Amino acid sequence: MALKGIDIFKLTPKTNCKDCGQPTCMAFAMKVAQGTVQIEKCPHMSAEALDALGEATAPPMKSFRIGARDEEYALGGETVLFRHDKTFVSKPLFAISTAPDAADTTIAHACKIDYERIGERMCVELIYLEYSGDKAAFAEAAKKVSAAGRTLVLATTDADAAKEALAATSDGKPLLNGANPSNHETFAALALEYGVALGVTADNLDALYDTVREVEKAGVKDIVLDVGAISVKDAFANAVQIRRAALKSGDHSFGYPSIVNVSALAPGDARMQTALASVFILKYGSIIVMDGMSYAQALPLYGLRQNIFTDPQKPMTVEVGIYPINGADENSLCALTVDFALTYFIVSGEIERAGVPVNLLIPDAGGYSVLTAWAAGKLSAGSIAKFIKEEDIESKIKNRNLLIPGKVAVLKGELEESLPGWKIVVAPNEAVSLVKFLKEFKAA
Amino acid sequence: MTFKREPQVFGASITEVEFGTEGASVVFGGANTLPLYNFDAQAKHRALVGIEISDKGPDRSLPELSAFYSGAESLSDIASRACTAPGADFVSLVLESADPNGDNATSEDAAALAKEVAVALAAGGKPVVIQGTGNVDKDQELIPKVAEALQGMNVLLLSAKEENYKGIAVAAVTAYGQKIGAESSVDINLAKQLNVLIAQMGIKPGSYVMNLGAAAAGYGFEYISSTIERVKLAALSQNDDALQMPSITSVAEDAWAVKEAVVSEDDFPEWGPREERGIEMEISTAAAALAAGTDAVILRHPASVKTIADMVAALA
Numbered sequence: 001m002a003l004k005g006i007d008i009f010k011l012t013p014k015t016n017c018k019d020c021g022q023p024t025c026m027a028f029a030m031k032v033a034q035g036t037v038q039i040e041k042c043p044h045m046s047a048e049a050l051d052a053l054g055e056a057t058a059p060p061m062k063s064f065r066i067g068a069r070d071e072e073y074a075l076g077g078e079t080v081l082f083r084h085d086k087t088f089v090s091k092p093l094f095a096i097s098t099a100p101d102a103a104d105t106t107i108a109h110a111c112k113i114d115y116e117r118i119g120e121r122m123c124v125e126l127i128y129l130e131y132s133g134d135k136a137a138f139a140e141a142a143k144k145v146s147a148a149g150r151t152l153v154l155a156t157t158d159a160d161a162a163k164e165a166l167a168a169t170s171d172g173k174p175l176l177n178g179a180n181p182s183n184h185e186t187f188a189a190l191a192l193e194y195g196v197a198l199g200v201t202a203d204n205l206d207a208l209y210d211t212v213r214e215v216e217k218a219g220v221k222d223i224v225l226d227v228g229a230i231s232v233k234d235a236f237a238n239a240v241q242i243r244r245a246a247l248k249s250g251d252h253s254f255g256y257p258s259i260v261n262v263s264a265l266a267p268g269d270a271r272m273q274t275a276l277a278s279v280f281i282l283k284y285g286s287i288i289v290m291d292g293m294s295y296a297q298a299l300p301l302y303g304l305r306q307n308i309f310t311d312p313q314k315p316m317t318v319e320v321g322i323y324p325i326n327g328a329d330e331n332s333l334c335a336l337t338v339d340f341a342l343t344y345f346i347v348s349g350e351i352e353r354a355g356v357p358v359n360l361l362i363p364d365a366g367g368y369s370v371l372t373a374w375a376a377g378k379l380s381a382g383s384i385a386k387f388i389k390e391e392d393i394e395s396k397i398k399n400r401n402l403l404i405p406g407k408v409a410v411l412k413g414e415l416e417e418s419l420p421g422w423k424i425v426v427a428p429n430e431a432v433s434l435v436k437f438l439k440e441f442k443a444a
Numbered sequence: 445m446t447f448k449r450e451p452q453v454f455g456a457s458i459t460e461v462e463f464g465t466e467g468a469s470v471v472f473g474g475a476n477t478l479p480l481y482n483f484d485a486q487a488k489h490r491a492l493v494g495i496e497i498s499d500k501g502p503d504r505s506l507p508e509l510s511a512f513y514s515g516a517e518s519l520s521d522i523a524s525r526a527c528t529a530p531g532a533d534f535v536s537l538v539l540e541s542a543d544p545n546g547d548n549a550t551s552e553d554a555a556a557l558a559k560e561v562a563v564a565l566a567a568g569g570k571p572v573v574i575q576g577t578g579n580v581d582k583d584q585e586l587i588p589k590v591a592e593a594l595q596g597m598n599v600l601l602l603s604a605k606e607e608n609y610k611g612i613a614v615a616a617v618t619a620y621g622q623k624i625g626a627e628s629s630v631d632i633n634l635a636k637q638l639n640v641l642i643a644q645m646g647i648k649p650g651s652y653v654m655n656l657g658a659a660a661a662g663y664g665f666e667y668i669s670s671t672i673e674r675v676k677l678a679a680l681s682q683n684d685d686a687l688q689m690p691s692i693t694s695v696a697e698d699a700w701a702v703k704e705a706v707v708s709e710d711d712f713p714e715w716g717p718r719e720e721r722g723i724e725m726e727i728s729t730a731a732a733a734l735a736a737g738t739d740a741v742i743l744r745h746p747a748s749v750k751t752i753a754d755m756v757a758a759l760a
Contacts, residue, residue, distance in 0.1 A: 082670070082673050082674075082677070083666065083669075083670060084670040084673065084674055112714070117662075205447045205449075206446040206447050208447070209446065209447035210446075231758070232755070232758035232759060233482065233483075233758060233759050233760075236480065236759055237482075237483035240481065240483070241449065241483065244450070244452070245447070245448075245450070248450075249448070249450055251447075251448070254447070269751075271723065271724065271727055271747065271748075271751040272751055272754060272755065274724050274727050274728050274731070274751075275727045275728070275730075275731040275751050275752060275755045276731070276755065277728075278661070278727070278728040278729075278731035278732045278735065279480075279731050279732070279734070279735040279755075281732065282669060282732055282735040282736060283735050294716060294720070294724075295714060295715040295716055295721070296715070296716055296717075296720040296721045296723070296724040297724050297728075299662070299704040299715070299721065299724070299725070300660070300661040300662060300704065300724055300725045300727075300728035300729065301661070301728055302662070303660075303661045303662015303663070303665075303704075304661035304662060304665055304728055304729075304732055306662065307661070307662060307663075307664065307665040307666040307669075308665070308666055308669065308732075310666055312666070312670070342663065342664040345662075345663055345664075345702075345703075346663070348703075349701075349702060349703045349706075352703055352706075352707065353706060433545075
């Protein structure tokens with residue numbers, strides 16, 4: 001499947017014209033082989049050469065965007081089946097399904113979930129609008145969703161309804177989910193006419209495969225594969241087999257993102273929808289459609305998504321700064337830990353449980369855990385003193401008690417020297433002991 | 445042109461481990477495909493779902509949980525009630541009272557409680573898992589005592605760690621014929637090392653399972669899922685027999701300890717009732733652990749148990 005640089009080089013004009021931005025045709029060919037440059041960058045390739053190369057150099061899974069402006073989201077582009085092999089790249093998007101006449105309520109419900117967690121906005125990105133027989137109402141509801149700043153999925157198998165809604169909303173780049181083995185010609189034409197991505201579904205993987213190939217032949221490039229709602233077992237089997245065919249067997253016709261309608265798989269059962277959504281976050285759902293999204297569901301689901309879609313080579317970090325907990329003010333004591341997100345969450349959670357007001361100080365420690373940061377020289381008396389100065393903590397906080405992690409008790413003496421006026425207190429080794437420690441510390 | 449299916453069935457398989465007594469036993473492991481991939485080949489056994497109880501009783505400040513256990517005051521009544529939770533394959537007792545950082549009950553007292561519960565569970569037809577305190581010194585003393593008290597009941601005892609596996613393995617498995625869990629902290633190499641050490645004690649495959657660590661969704665869960673996935677892939681695709689034990693993941697403790705499941709509705713009104721947050725946190729974490737490939741999960745709330753058991757059934 002994968003072509004070597006030298007095979008690609010043979011097909012280039014070999015003129016070293018630099019029009020592609022690379023110094024030589026050979027350099028260009030090498031970059032294409034690595035997948036870092038697209039073959040289309042060379043304006044002089046013959047059509048035959050492009051055809052020969054197109055299939056072989058295409059990434060195993062197509063990547064594209066739906067939505068527009070601030071609500072534009074990437075789908076696809078995955079290269080591995082397991083995140084530990086490299087990383088997952090396009091986090092699954094959440095949608096809430098609605099009938100047109102309930103659009104106002106659904107939009108209001110969806111917009112209630114909107115918060116930040118470790119630098120990432122957590123919200124219901126999409127509204128899955130289901131056609132219910134009234135074309136005008138469908139188009140009207142579609143307009144409302146667009147106006148509300150949520151990206152639209154138009155779910156209909158009725159070409160006229162789709163056309164009317166697309167005419168009103170296509171500049172927001174919605175996803176048209178409705179092509180199937182019997183209507184794919186008209187739906188492919190609609191997707192091309194309005195420049196939107198097309199969702200394809202069928203009763204089984206064979207029919208889906210054939211329909212995708214037809215839609216590809218018609219010229220549609222951005223395709224989403226609907227894993228169907230025959231049963232939970234069937235949907236999961238489809239999601240896995242589709243992704244495996246694309247990434248492991250290199251089958252380009254299944255090299256597209258997926259859409260999973262959890263709302264249709266477990267109608268009215270919010271807890272089961274949470275369970276299924278969690279499974280599909282790990283196993284290959286690109287768009288996950290739910291009945292609704294309460295905070296009770298959003299908190300674990302978005303947290304899970306954030307975990308699974310972090311780059312294993314780059315630890316999640318929290319921003320450097322002062323985090324007042326339990327209503328801490330300038331008179332509350334200070335505690336310091338590292339910027340590794342997991343450590344921050346555990347420590348802040350324990351402080352919250354203790355109920356004692358604490359200013360949690362987070363310096364730049366390279367995203368490592370306490371001991372690793374210390375061993376790597378990222379958490380030292382010098383770096384802590386520098387952080388206290390740069391963040392101007394002495395003028396922001398009057399309390400001069402500073403708790404440091406027990407694992408770096410060794411820093412105490414040096415810190416007392418570099419931070420005159422501060423009382424350096426060694427906290428426990430493990431965060432679990434913080435509750436008891438803080439309660440007693442307060443009493444002292 | 446039809447889609448070319450390429451089922452992924454491995455030459456190796458996960459070892460079967462059975463615990464419980466005749467008429468009230470369960471088996472897990474046995475698969476030669478990735479977990480839940482029944483479309484590749486039908487798995488012999490479903491993933492197991494356990495319900496956790498503590499020897500200190502349920503959290504009665506949670507209305508739904510309190511209603512489930514209403515009228516059950518003694519520990520054996522609580523255990524019998526847990527047996528009735530729809531979807532529960534086994535009951536897991538946490539000997540919380542023996543924790544040296546808490547009540548620090550003696551190992552003898554804790555073992556007596558375990559016995560009381562095990563008798564109630566045998567009557568209720570459910571196999572027994574016993575979870576220690578997590579404190580390596582205490583568990584080293586406690587788990588052999590429990591193993592002795594529950595002789596002949598074929599229970600699964602969690603957990604033996606690198607620091608205390610020797611005494612636990614010999615007493616629990618060799619002397620009293622129980623099953624044990626080998627607990628390592630979220631690292632495939634540590635897991636393998638401990639399994640090898642336990643095997644060197646003469647403990648046979650089929651007598652122990654792996655406990656690869658746990659975290660709640662959003663709290664470093666990627667380390668858990670990647671460890672489970674890597675262990676399963678090594679066991680199946682590389683036929684690594686030091687990693688072919690089934691794995692059990694205790695979701696309850698972590699899920700109910702994170703902020704989302706702890707803070708009150710008064711403090712975070714938009715988040716809604718605390719109980720539902722805890723349930724959803726357990727459900728999401730357990731579903732993800734199963735998708736990554738664990739063979740059994742332990743949950744605290746009967747509502748979470750039911751949902752996860754229903755999900756496992758739907759995927760089977």
